[in-house]
Amino acid sequence: GRRFPCEGPHQAGITTQQQAAATFAAFDVIASDRAGLTALFRTLTDRVRALTAGGPVPATDLVSPPADSGLLGGVLPGDGLTVTVGVGASLFDERFGLAARKPAGLTTMPVFPDDHVAGSTELHGDISLQICADSRDTVMHALRDIAKHTRGAMQPVWKADGFLPAPRPDGAPRNQLGFKDGTSQPAVADPRVADALIWTGDAGTGATAWARGGSYQVIRIIRMLVEFWDRVSLQEQETMIGRRRDSGAPLDGTRESDPPDFAADPRGLVTPLDSHIRLANPRTAATAAQRILRRGYSYDRGLDAVGDLDVGLVFCCYQQDVRRQFEAVQHRLAGEPLVDYVQPTGGGYFLALPGFGPGADHLAAGLL
Numbered sequence: 569g570r571r572f573p574c575e576g577p578h579q580a581g582i583t584t585q586q587q588a589a590a591t592f593a594a595f596d597v598i599a600s601d602r603a604g605l606t607a608l609f610r611t612l613t614d615r616v617r618a619l620t621a622g623g624p625v626p627a628t629d630l631v632s633p634p635a636d637s638g639l640l641g642g643v644l645p646g647d648g649l650t651v652t653v654g655v656g657a658s659l660f661d662e663r664f665g666l667a668a669r670k671p672a673g674l675t676t677m678p679v680f681p682d683d684h685v686a687g688s689t690e691l692h693g694d695i696s697l698q699i700c701a702d703s704r705d706t707v708m709h710a711l712r713d714i715a716k717h718t719r720g721a722m723q724p725v726w727k728a729d730g731f732l733p734a735p736r737p738d739g740a741p742r743n744q745l746g747f748k749d750g751t752s753q754p755a756v757a758d759p760r761v762a763d764a765l766i767w768t769g770d771a772g773t774g775a776t777a778w779a780r781g782g783s784y785q786v787i788r789i790i791r792m793l794v795e796f797w798d799r800v801s802l803q804e805q806e807t808m809i810g811r812r813r814d815s816g817a818p819l820d821g822t823r824e825s826d827p828p829d830f831a832a833d834p835r836g837l838v839t840p841l842d843s844h845i846r847l848a849n850p851r852t853a854a855t856a857a858q859r860i861l862r863r864g865y866s867y868d869r870g871l872d873a874v875g876d877l878d879v880g881l882v883f884c885c886y887q888q889d890v891r892r893q894f895e896a897v898q899h900r901l902a903g904e905p906l907v908d909y910v911q912p913t914g915g916g917y918f919l920a921l922p923g924f925g926p927g928a929d930h931l932a933a934g935l936l
């Protein structure tokens with residue numbers, strides 16, 4: 569299978585093209601002091617290096633528990649694995665004496681107007697892991713390996729699994745509302761675009777300079793009320809989103825790749841002013857710096873208590889500044905027509921740590 573290098577100025581799994589399978593998991597640190605926290609990040613880094621490199625698993629004698637779960641057999645395949653490690657605002661509370669080192673941009677996810685998070689057990693966390701690979705068993709293998717090696721230092725709080733459907737027939741894959749999702753994204757393969765929109769830049773100085781080269785990660789678990797959605801006319805669905813369902817084209821275009829021209833339609837006669845794509849990205853000079861990199865996955869976790877499908881989107885986006893980007897977009901989307909069909913139920917804000925280099929360097933080395 570293919571391999572993505574885990575070392576570099578930025579972590580893998582952010583501007584990496586999306587793999588087919590993902591798990592998002594949050595953990596609370598139970599290590600009791602700074603030395604324990606440092607050891608945790610060293611262990612995490614060692615496991616990320618070993619898992620993404622692939623190769624033979626260590627041999628084990630018959631009388632000991634095996635060093636490897638065995639899920640992938642005797643040779644780890646690589647399989648496009650990326651593990652992206654983030655930290656939440658709660659890590660900077662009094663426990664580890666890191667309060668002064670917390671970047672100002674790292675906040676706790678608030679409750680937004682249309683959220684359904686009362687009683688949710690899937691919120692926040694000290695550490696986030698985004699594990700992505702070309703197949704589900706590789707993701708699960710990595711999660712079990714990391715959880716086993718970090719048992720005494722961090723404890724899982726919540727976990728959400730996602731899958732990326734194959735594109736049908738081409739272009740972006742479809743989400744569970746039947747619409748192509750991921751069509752319009754900032755061109756982050758261009759380092760100038762990524763530096764302007766994705767990586768934490770010069771804003772961090774002094775005590776928070778360690779965060780440079782990271783990226784703010786927003787995770788939102790958003791249920792889709794698909795039984796309800798399936799009773800809505802196609803025209804209403806398309807005006808809610810602002811794109812054609814079949815082709816993915818904007819309402820004023822014919823192909824998925826056509827850029828919508830909202831300036832030519834100031835009253836919203838073609839693309840309603842409250843359609844999802846128009847609110848999310850009005851394409852004005854003032855909103856260009858608010859663009860986000862979405863990297864979400866569909867989820868399916870069976871039925872709820874009354875027999876409705878519990879399906880939706882593990883929304884994930886990366887940005888340089890949560891307030892300037894995600895929150896600006898989220899506030900514009902508040903009350904959009906789509907809110908009747910989707911229910912955010914959990915998630916959190918994290919800072920995906922800066923990348924790490926070879927040798928003894930490790931994740932969060934600049935913080936600890």
Ligand code: HEM
Nearest residue numbers: 745747748749750751752790809845848849881897898910
């Ligand atoms: C675009 C669906 C939640 C931000 C789109 C598109 C669809 C879609 C179908 C058009 C295709 C594309 O360009 O990718 C949904 C659904 C959601 C959801 C079903 C909830 C379950 C969100 C949230 C945000 C967001 C929470 C951010 C706060 C965006 C942005 C675009 C977009 C920025 C691109 C707009 C553009 O540049 O044209 N979404 N979305 N979406 N969505 Fe969402």
